[in-house]
Structure formats: C-alpha cells, structure tokens
Amino acid sequence: MALIVHKYGGTSMGSTERIRNVAKRVAKWHRAGHQMVVVPSAMSGETNRLLGLAKELAPSKASLSYERELDMLASTGEQASSALLAIALQAEGLQSVSYAGWQVPIRTNNAYTKARIESIDDARVRADLDAGKVVIVTGFQGMDDEGNITTLGRGGSDTSAVAVAAAMKAQECLIYTDVDGVYTTDPRVVPEARRLKTVSFEEMLEMASLGSKVLQIRSVEFAGKYRVPLRVLSSFTPWDIDIHAEAASGTLITFEEDENMEQAIVSGIAFNRDEAKIALRGVPDKPGIAYQILGAVAQANVDVDMIIQNISKDGKTDFSFTVNRGDYAKTMDLLRASVLPGLGLDDLVGDTKICKVSIVGIGMRSHVGIASKMFRALSEEGINIQMISTSEIKTSVVIDEKYIELAVRALHKAFDLDQPATA
Amino acid sequence: MALIVHKYGGTSMGSTERIRNVAKRVAKWHRAGHQMVVVPSAMSGETNRLLGLAKELAPSKASLSYERELDMLASTGEQASSALLAIALQAEGLQSVSYAGWQVPIRTNNAYTKARIESIDDARVRADLDAGKVVIVTGFQGMDDEGNITTLGRGGSDTSAVAVAAAMKAQECLIYTDVDGVYTTDPRVVPEARRLKTVSFEEMLEMASLGSKVLQIRSVEFAGKYRVPLRVLSSFTPWDIDIHAEAASGTLITFEEDENMEQAIVSGIAFNRDEAKIALRGVPDKPGIAYQILGAVAQANVDVDMIIQNISKDGKTDFSFTVNRGDYAKTMDLLRASVLPGLGLDDLVGDTKICKVSIVGIGMRSHVGIASKMFRALSEEGINIQMISTSEIKTSVVIDEKYIELAVRALHKAFDLDQPATA
Numbered sequence: 072m073a074l075i076v077h078k079y080g081g082t083s084m085g086s087t088e089r090i091r092n093v094a095k096r097v098a099k100w101h102r103a104g105h106q107m108v109v110v111p112s113a114m115s116g117e118t119n120r121l122l123g124l125a126k127e128l129a130p131s132k133a134s135l136s137y138e139r140e141l142d143m144l145a146s147t148g149e150q151a152s153s154a155l156l157a158i159a160l161q162a163e164g165l166q167s168v169s170y171a172g173w174q175v176p177i178r179t180n181n182a183y184t185k186a187r188i189e190s191i192d193d194a195r196v197r198a199d200l201d202a203g204k205v206v207i208v209t210g211f212q213g214m215d216d217e218g219n220i221t222t223l224g225r226g227g228s229d230t231s232a233v234a235v236a237a238a239m240k241a242q243e244c245l246i247y248t249d250v251d252g253v254y255t256t257d258p259r260v261v262p263e264a265r266r267l268k269t270v271s272f273e274e275m276l277e278m279a280s281l282g283s284k285v286l287q288i289r290s291v292e293f294a295g296k297y298r299v300p301l302r303v304l305s306s307f308t309p310w311d312i313d314i315h316a317e318a319a320s321g322t323l324i325t326f327e328e329d330e331n332m333e334q335a336i337v338s339g340i341a342f343n344r345d346e347a348k349i350a351l352r353g354v355p356d357k358p359g360i361a362y363q364i365l366g367a368v369a370q371a372n373v374d375v376d377m378i379i380q381n382i383s384k385d386g387k388t389d390f391s392f393t394v395n396r397g398d399y400a401k402t403m404d405l406l407r408a409s410v411l412p413g414l415g416l417d418d419l420v421g422d423t424k425i426c427k428v429s430i431v432g433i434g435m436r437s438h439v440g441i442a443s444k445m446f447r448a449l450s451e452e453g454i455n456i457q458m459i460s461t462s463e464i465k466t467s468v469v470i471d472e473k474y475i476e477l478a479v480r481a482l483h484k485a486f487d488l489d490q491p492a493t494a
Numbered sequence: 495m496a497l498i499v500h501k502y503g504g505t506s507m508g509s510t511e512r513i514r515n516v517a518k519r520v521a522k523w524h525r526a527g528h529q530m531v532v533v534p535s536a537m538s539g540e541t542n543r544l545l546g547l548a549k550e551l552a553p554s555k556a557s558l559s560y561e562r563e564l565d566m567l568a569s570t571g572e573q574a575s576s577a578l579l580a581i582a583l584q585a586e587g588l589q590s591v592s593y594a595g596w597q598v599p600i601r602t603n604n605a606y607t608k609a610r611i612e613s614i615d616d617a618r619v620r621a622d623l624d625a626g627k628v629v630i631v632t633g634f635q636g637m638d639d640e641g642n643i644t645t646l647g648r649g650g651s652d653t654s655a656v657a658v659a660a661a662m663k664a665q666e667c668l669i670y671t672d673v674d675g676v677y678t679t680d681p682r683v684v685p686e687a688r689r690l691k692t693v694s695f696e697e698m699l700e701m702a703s704l705g706s707k708v709l710q711i712r713s714v715e716f717a718g719k720y721r722v723p724l725r726v727l728s729s730f731t732p733w734d735i736d737i738h739a740e741a742a743s744g745t746l747i748t749f750e751e752d753e754n755m756e757q758a759i760v761s762g763i764a765f766n767r768d769e770a771k772i773a774l775r776g777v778p779d780k781p782g783i784a785y786q787i788l789g790a791v792a793q794a795n796v797d798v799d800m801i802i803q804n805i806s807k808d809g810k811t812d813f814s815f816t817v818n819r820g821d822y823a824k825t826m827d828l829l830r831a832s833v834l835p836g837l838g839l840d841d842l843v844g845d846t847k848i849c850k851v852s853i854v855g856i857g858m859r860s861h862v863g864i865a866s867k868m869f870r871a872l873s874e875e876g877i878n879i880q881m882i883s884t885s886e887i888k889t890s891v892v893i894d895e896k897y898i899e900l901a902v903r904a905l906h907k908a909f910d911l912d913q914p915a916t917a
Contacts, residue, residue, distance in 0.1 A: 090551060121574060124510055128517075130585040130587075143577035143592055144581075147571075154548070158552060162553040174641055220594075
C-alpha cells in the first residue's frame with residue numbers, strides 16, 4: 072500500500088461526465104490498495120469566467136487589495152470542483168472529503184495571484200487517509216499568515232499537487248492532463264515527435280522554462296527540491312484500463328540517472344514565440360553599465376530572459392536582451408525615457424518578430440560539439456542565428472520568428488529524436 | 495456616524511452591471527458618513543447551477559459527508575459575489591475587503607445545509623471599519639468547530655446579515671430585495687395590496703412562518719432575539735436617490751409599539767399552498783395517542799404544522815394534522831406501515847388539494863371577534879373551513895386549494911387592508 076497523489080487538470084474536470092470518470096479512475100486506484108490524495112483544477116473555463124467578471128468591474132489601477140479579492144474570487148473554482156469530485160467519489164461508494172487550501176492548511180506567503188507555498192500541515196489529511204477516506208485538496212490556493220486566501224498563479228494546481236506529495240512523502244505524484252506525456256517537441260509542429268518514457272528533472276526544468284507548457288515550472292522546481300517522483304499522463308484513457316499499464320504510462324520525471332534511462336544526448340526541442348529582442352548598440356563599456364540598463368528594467372517588474380554583451384570595440388559594446396513580448400512596448404518606452412539619456416547612446420533597436428528555439432539534454436554535459444551540430448543544422452536550412460545562450464544542459468538560439476517550424480523540424484531530425492534512444 | 499448593515503439578494507447581484515449599482519449605492523451610504531458592512535447573496539442562478547451539478551453526481555443515499563460537500567460547493571457562490579462587490583467598491587474609489595464566513599469567523603453548529611449561527615467574532619471586521627474600509631461578509635455560510643464550511647439553508651443570507659448586525663450592534667440592517675417592502679398580502683393575488691410602512695416583529699414572524707417569502711423566518715427570529723431594527727426595501731430604485739428618502743423607504747420591522755405605528759387590528763393576509771392534510775378518524779382516545787402518531791412522524795424528520803384533535807365520542811376521536819406537501823407521500827406510507835396497525839384504526843384520509851390562509855395582526859391581542867369576522871367573510875363566499883388554528887396574533891384556516899385567491903381577496907377587503915390604517 073502506497074500513498075499516491077493524483078492531479079487532474081481543468082479539461083479532465085470539464086463536465087460532470089468527466090468528473091465521474093475521474094472518480095471511477097481514483098476509485099480503481101483506491102481499491103487497488105493505495106491511499107489516495109487528489110488535487111483537481113477548476114472546471115475548464117471557470118477561472119476565465121470568474122476573472123472575466125472581475126475585469127468588468129476592476130478599478131483602473133491594480134493594488135494589493137484588488138489582487139486579494141481576485142484570489143478570493145478565483146479560488147472558488149477549485150473549491151467547487153473539489154466538492155464535486157468528493158461527491159462523485161461518494162457516489163462510487165467511497166468515503167471522501169474535500170479541503171480548501173486554508174483547511175489543510177497550505178500556508179503561503181502573501182504575494183496574491185502568485186503566492187509561494189511555505190508549509191503544509193499534513194495531520195488532518197493523514198488522519199482521513201488512515202480512516203480509509205479519499206482526500207481531495209483544492210489546487211491553486213493556500214492561505215497567508217493573516218488568514219487571507221492566496222492563489223499560486225496559472226497552472227498552480229500542478230504545484231499544489233507536488234507540494235502535497237512532498238509534504239506527505241507520497242510514492243508518486245501523477246499529473247493527469249490532456250496530453251499523454253512529455254514529447255521530444257510539440258507534435259503539432261513535428262508529427263514524428265516521440266513521447267519520452269522518462270526525462271530527468273533538470274531537463275524537465277529547462278523545457279518548462281523554455282516554453283514547454285506541459286508542467287508549470289514551479290511545480291518542477293518543487294519536485295526537484297523535495298525529490299518527488301512525478302509522472303505526466305493522460306486522463307483520456309478509459310478509466311478502467313489495467314492499473315499497472317496506467318501506472319507505467321506517460322512520462323516519468325526522474326532524479327536518478329539509472330541504467331534503464333534513455334541515454335539520448337538531446338532529449339527535446341523547446342520553443343517559445345512569446346519573446347521580443349531589445350538591443351542597445353554602442354553602449355560605453357564601463358563597470359556598472361549592465362546594472363544601469365537592467366536595474367531600471369527590473370524595477371519596472373519586467374523579467375529579462377537572455378542577456379548578451381559582445382566584446383567591446385573602441386570602448387563601446389553592444390548590449391542585447393530579450394523580454395516577454397507583452398512587456399516589450401513598456402520596456403522600450405522606459406529605456407528611451409530614463410536610461411538612454413544617461414548613456415549618451417548611439418542606437419536602440421527592438422524586434423518582436425523573433426522566437427527562441429532550444430535543445431535540451433542532460434547528455435550535453437558529457438558530450439562536446441552538440442551546440443555546433445545545432446548551429447550547422449540551422450545553417451543548412453539558411454536560418455540566421457541572432458543570439459545564442461547556453462547552459463550546462465541546453466543551448467538556446469534566437470532566430471527570425473518565421474523560421475520557427477522549420478528550425479524545430481530540422482533540429483528534431485538532426486538529433487534523431489524520432490528514433491528511440493539507445494543505451 | 496452609524497454602523498449600518500446592507501444585505502443584497504441574488505437578483506440585486508445578478509450581473510456585473512447590477513453589482514456596480516450596488517457598489518454605487520453602498521458608496522453613497524459610506525460617503526454620508528456611515529460605517530458599512532455589506533452581506534451579498536450569490537449571483538442569481540449560481541446556487542441552483544452549483545447544486546444542479548451536485549445532483550448530477552450525487553450518491554443514491556444522502557449522508558453527512560455528502561451534505562458537507564454540498565456546503566463546500568454552495569458556499570463558493572457567495573464568496574465569488576462578495577469578492578466581485580469588493581472589487582466594484584474599489585473601482586468606486588473606496589477601500590474594501592471581503593471575508594468568507596470562516597474568515598470572520600461566523601461560527602455555526604455542524605448541521606450542514608441548515609446550520610445555525612452560534613457566535614460571530616467582530617474584531618476583524620471592526621478593525622477594518624475603523625480603518626475606513628467597507629467590509630463585505632459572505633452571506634449564507636459559516637464554519638463549524640472543526641473548520642468545516644457550513645451553510646444556513648435557502649435564504650440564509652438574510653440571517654447572516656441580521657446576525658452580523660446583531661453582533662456589531664448595528665443601528666439598522668437594511669435588506670435590499672426585488673420587492674419594495676412587506677405588503678398586506680401578495681400583490682399578485684390582490685392588486686390593492688398595500689405596502690406596510692412598519693410591521694411589528696411578531697407579525698413579521700407569523701407572516702414568514704405562514705408563507706410570506708419576503709424574509710427567511712430565521713432571520714426574523716434572530717432580529718427578534720437581538721432586537722435588530724430591520725428594514726426591507728428595494729434595490730431597484732436608482733442608486734443615487736436621496737439617502738434620506740431611501741433610509742425611510744420600504745418596511746421597517748419594529749420592536750417598540752410606539753404612537754406612530756399603524757394601528758391596524760389585522761396587518762396582513764398570508765397564504766401557503768405547500769401543505770397537505772392528513773386525518774386519522776376513530777382514533778382511541780387514550781393518553782399518549784398524540785405521541786404515538788406524531789412521534790413516528792417526527793422521527794422520520796417530517797415537520798408537522800397544524801395539529802387538531804376533536805372532542806371524543808364513544809371513546810374515539812379524530813386526529814388531523816398538516817405536513818409539507820413534499821413530505822405527504824412519505825408520511826402516509828409511514829402511518830400505514832408502522833402506526834395504523836398498532837391503533838386498530840378505522841380510517842386514514844389524506845388531501846393534498848388544500849391551502850392555508852391566515853390573518854395576522856398584533857391588534858388581535860386586544861380585540862375580540864376578529865376570528866369570527868374572518869369566518870363570516872369566508873362563509874359569505876361559500877368557502878368551507880376544514881381546519882382552524884389560532885395563536886395570540888393570528889388565525890389560520892385550511893380550505894380547499896381552489897378557493898385560495900377568492901379567500902385572500904375577500905379577507906383583504908373585509909379587514910379594510912386596502913385603506914391606510916388610522917391611529
């Protein structure tokens with residue numbers, strides 16, 4: 072008998088029919104002898120509906136008080152779906168109880184709309200499990216030190232599930248979603264994309280941060296920090312498939328590099344259309360210049376992704392970085408108004424028609440020449456590389472947006488990702 | 495500066511447009527110098543939508559666990575509308591914060607779906623009021639001793655508002671609804687029905703228990719127990735009408751019989767189509783017989799309203815009572831199965847085609863002949879009276895359902911309710 076956490080996304084909870092299927096699946100796991108904790112998202116569309124109502128009424132200026140109310144509002148979606156799932160489980164003949172984040176309690180800081188989990192008290196949940204109940208814990212939410220409801224940001228239910236699994240030392244946390252695992256890249260772009268049976272935690276972290284939408288990045292960080300075995304699998308298989316087949320399906324995010332792991336050098340191709348590039352040309356090359364530019368950007372709460380500074384020439388250098396496309400106009404305005412005048416700058420250029428394509432693989436640590444193989448594959452397709460950024464297990468390039476599918480397909484082929492990896 | 499509680503029903507909160515109007519109205523009161531606590535219902539239709547989903551998934555047998563989840567589910571409607579109202583108030587430039595029942599906290603017993611308020615801690619709300627905030631408290635819900643969410647039953651937001659007003663010693667509790675006050679009877683039945691400017695707490699209590707839907711009966715009981723001045727008024731007047739006119743509109747439920755009160759002997763006519771009549775004829779007239787019959791009924795959780803036992807003849811008597819029409823079949827089955835055999839009974843008859851019509855008036859205490867005037871008015875219309883029940887301030891009769899409108903109109907006229915009362 073093991074303690075297992077299941078997490079079901081909004082699509083999986085999208086109707087009473089689907090909730091009934093989730094209940095039957097959970098019941099199967101419970102009857103197989105497992106202690107079950109289930110973390111559901113809100114029914115699909117519900118969070119958007121609620122936030123849409125808020126938007127119609129919103130004050131012109133956001134504030135902490137406003138964000139507090141957004142969390143009061145949005146958290147109701149998960150509370151409702153959790154209660155419905157508990158009811159559906161009772162209809163299956165199981166004992167079941169649902170808890171809102173504050174009832175567990177799941178304690179967070181007070182950063183409304185993007186709070187971070189600080190602690191989880193597992194006493195109440197464990198007592199129920201020991202009494203034979205299936206326990207439903209609302210995803211996406213917690214409570215701050217003053218008893219206010221907080222939410223964890225979009226996709227936060229993944230993080231809730233992993234955090235609960237960590238706190239309860241669950242044997243595995245199964246993330247049921249509308250795809251059947253983590254792929255070498257998006258199958259909508261590359262039909263030959265292959266599902267990975269396993270992927271290392273570090274690769275998953277890079278993929279999540281590089282644009283893969285399968286898991287919220289903070290849930291992967293959490294899984295890494297507490298070493299929670301995490302599996303991504305489909306909720307659209309029939310609920311009554313063999314439990315052993317189900318338990319081995321999808322993609323397992325692992326921490327041990329054991330011998331059974333796939334030994335690909337590159338595990339996947341991630342890509343991201345959400346960025347924009349900003350370049351300051353002819354910046355005086357003197358100490359503190361990066362801070363002078365990016366300090367102002369950070370103060371405006373804009374996240375910077377890639378940062379490139381070229382070797383200087385004649386005491387001047389080029390300084391480029393990328394930001395989320397939604398922050399582009401704001402950042403350009405900011406630079407023009409408050410940074411450029413102080414720099415006596417030659418030139419500011421921006422480009423929103425770019426994309427970032429990345430290869431990710433834990434094998435890159437021990438293999439040389441992977442990056443140059445990537446550059447050659449792109450060059451053979453006539454794709455010009457605008458920026459490059461590397462880390463131990465990934466290489467990212469910024470290219471013209473129009474080449475995105477071509478680049479992803481070329482790299483997928485160049486690294487043989489359509490073929491199962493050999494040991 | 496006074497502390498005022500406003501309560502808004504589901505229709506008043508039915509859209510973002512209407513919520514904005516509620517916010518403007520509350521803002522007007524706040525700017526006039528009042529400390530404001532607002533208790534909103536869920537947006538109209540929302541509670542039914544949620545409970546409809548639960549019904550689709552419900553187990554075949556109700557249980558405490560199931561009812562607990564119903565409360566988890568249904569309470570989200572008020573939490574969402576409260577957050578939306580807080581947001582709308584912020585958009586009006588006010589400081590505002592919303593609290594779910596458990597955050598106040600409003601403590602109740604654990605009778606899920608029909609819990610009773612036991613205590614309210616006003617410290618948090620009072621601190622916010624003193625800081626100049628408008629405080630929104632979710633209606634309809636509270637928390638039991640073990641931290642489970644409870645709800646107070648249909649119309650429970652009225653009770654929440656009165657309980658909050660009592661706990662905070664508010665100067666007045668204003669119940670905004672889709673009618674503009676308490677009428678001498680339902681204007682849909684008698685177009686000449688007249689709005690009462692004041693009605694005594696005791697009369698309101700009788701009217702609520704006799705079928706008037708304007709206020710939940712428990713909210714009136716609560717108001718009586720804690721002497722909370724209560725006013726029922728319309729939320730569909732323009733939000734910017736003069737605040738003094740608004741404060742004097744609707745119907746005030748009073749506790750003092752002061753000289754300005756209307757001095758009608760009969761204040762209103764209530765009626766109720768929801769009952770059914772059950773008669774056991776030829777019951778042995780011996781001690782314990784009423785308990786033998788009604789004990790079994792009470793054990794099945796069926797509420798009995800009127801109970802009539804006639805004078806006995808030849809050691810036998812007739813025993814009649816009324817129950818809610820929804821409990822009729824269950825009660826008849828129960829009597830046949832477990833009560834009749836032990837009584838050696840002659841006859842059991844039931845009738846669902848009945849209604850109850852009542853006259854209510856505090857003046858009945860000091861005036862004789864009111865009941866006989868009622869019986870004469872009905873007799874003149876050829877209406878046969880099947881059962882009679884009286885209390886200090888009301889007389890109720892059971893008649894054939896088909897005469898309901900005729901009876902109400904005849905009584906309304908007989909007691910001159912279409913004319914303003916004279917002092």
